[in-house]
Amino acid sequence: xxxxxxxxxxxxxxxxxxxxxxxxxxxxxxxxxxxxxxxxxxxxxxxxxxxxxxxxxxxxxxxxxxxxxxxxxxxxxxxxxxxxxxxxxxxxxxxxxxxxxxxxxxxxxxxxxxxxxxxxxxxxxxxxxxxxxxxxxxxxxxxxxxxxxxxxxxxxxxxxxxxxxxxxxxxxxxxxxxxxxxxxxxxxxxxxxxxxxxxxxxxxxxx
Numbered sequence: 001x002x003x004x005x006x007x008x009x010x011x012x013x014x015x016x017x018x019x020x021x022x023x024x025x026x027x028x029x030x031x032x033x034x035x036x037x038x039x040x041x042x043x044x045x046x047x048x049x050x051x052x053x054x055x056x057x058x059x060x061x062x063x064x065x066x067x068x069x070x071x072x073x074x075x076x077x078x079x080x081x082x083x084x085x086x087x088x089x090x091x092x093x094x095x096x097x098x099x100x101x102x103x104x105x106x107x108x109x110x111x112x113x114x115x116x117x118x119x120x121x122x123x124x125x126x127x128x129x130x131x132x133x134x135x136x137x138x139x140x141x142x143x144x145x146x147x148x149x150x151x152x153x154x155x156x157x158x159x160x161x162x163x164x165x166x167x168x169x170x171x172x173x174x175x176x177x178x179x180x181x182x183x184x185x186x187x188x189x190x191x192x193x194x195x196x197x198x199x200x201x202x203x204x205x206x207x
Contacts, residue, residue: 047076049072093117132186156188
């Protein structure tokens with residue numbers, strides 16, 4: 001017969017995959033921060049993310065939005081993908097929609113889903129972006145050398161790079177240097193979908 005301890009363990013809830021990712025991400029963020037010699041206060045000042053929020057992320061109590069993740073990544077000079085850690089990546093990876101990690105901001109009006117496994121620092125990242133009707137999402141300047149290549153697959157989207165606007169219909173693509181502030185704006189009354197490849201030509205740190 002199983003011991004009482006084993007019986008209790010059998011009835012403990014198994015952490016959801018998203019919870020496990022949050023915990024591992026927080027642990028990894030703490031390692032990166034300490035490697036840089038940053039205190040929480042110092043990282044908060046450099047990134048513009050509050051000390052309380054950074055503490056919640058490091059302890060796995062909070063899942064960062066895309067905007068917060070981008071600010072932390074820029075402060076630590078790494079890619080967004082390198083902050084989020086999952087299990088060790090096998091040679092072939094199936095990324096199902098149901099099991100994927102989706103980050104949202106602006107009360108859920110903007111969502112981004114990574115179409116690659118979070119396995120450490122990468123120079124190329126692939127995302128699916130979804131914008132609610134008539135929603136505009138502002139992105140801060142990424143680190144120097146970052147290039148975004150996107151294609152609109154649903155809807156009509158205006159992309160403003162710096163101060164220059166570009167209007168893209170379904171099937172239209174745009175390549176631009178993303179080390180300036182930029183905006184994605186859904187110009188229609190229906191959801192818009194964009195697929196984006198982010199490439200960083202200047203990898204400052206290999207973690």
